[in-house]
Amino acid sequence: MAATLAHLLELSHQALSQAQNHDWQKALDIQQQRNVLLREFFGQDSVVSEALSVQELSDSIQKMLDCDAQIKQLVEEQRAILSADYQQFQKKRQNIGEYMNHRPM
Numbered sequence: 001m002a003a004t005l006a007h008l009l010e011l012s013h014q015a016l017s018q019a020q021n022h023d024w025q026k027a028l029d030i031q032q033q034r035n036v037l038l039r040e041f042f043g044q045d046s047v048v049s050e051a052l053s054v055q056e057l058s059d060s061i062q063k064m065l066d067c068d069a070q071i072k073q074l075v076e077e078q079r080a081i082l083s084a085d086y087q088q089f090q091k092k093r094q095n096i097g098e099y100m101n102h103r104p105m
Helices: 005-020 024-043 054-102
Strands: none
Touching: 005 024, 005 054, 024 054
16 A cells, blocks of 8 residues: 555554553554555655645644654653552562561461
8 A cells, every 4th residue: 555645644643542542552553554654655756746735744744743742742651650550569579578578487
């Protein structure tokens, strides 16, 4: 399938939707597919063949970047949550270890 600007935008929105649903594997799969198509789109005469104005191209690129920025924010939020969860797990593990080492036998 030839890459079109509309398809690239749709993939950006799909990846964002999957990230918002915390389906990181699907979001990653879509991003990887989009990256291949981006290289194809900008590496050939696709831009010229769609007869896009500079403004249309610029607007579309900005929309893709906006989606990417939102995904990045979601990733950072999820990473912070996982980090906090891991720290709590480590503390509980430490507490259990201390209890097991100091309980009367």
